[in-house]
Amino acid sequence: MLDRQQALRKKGTISDGEIKSLVKEWHDIRTEADLNSDTVKMEMRAMEEKLRKYNVERLGDLPLE
Numbered sequence: 001m002l003d004r005q006q007a008l009r010k011k012g013t014i015s016d017g018e019i020k021s022l023v024k025e026w027h028d029i030r031t032e033a034d035l036n037s038d039t040v041k042m043e044m045r046a047m048e049e050k051l052r053k054y055n056v057e058r059l060g061d062l063p064l065e
Contacts, residue, residue, distance in 0.1 A: 005022060
């Protein structure tokens, strides 16, 4: 069923609603064990780099009044 729908998508005949339902179905079926560990490590490094910019010491205080 998914192969047929993927072929139709290449032709541009699947609606956005059908695409969303396929993504939800794939999300529901897949487990953490299905993830490629190298990809997970790469994404974690990228997220660490991005968040490192925001993890800085406090510069001062804002008055409460």
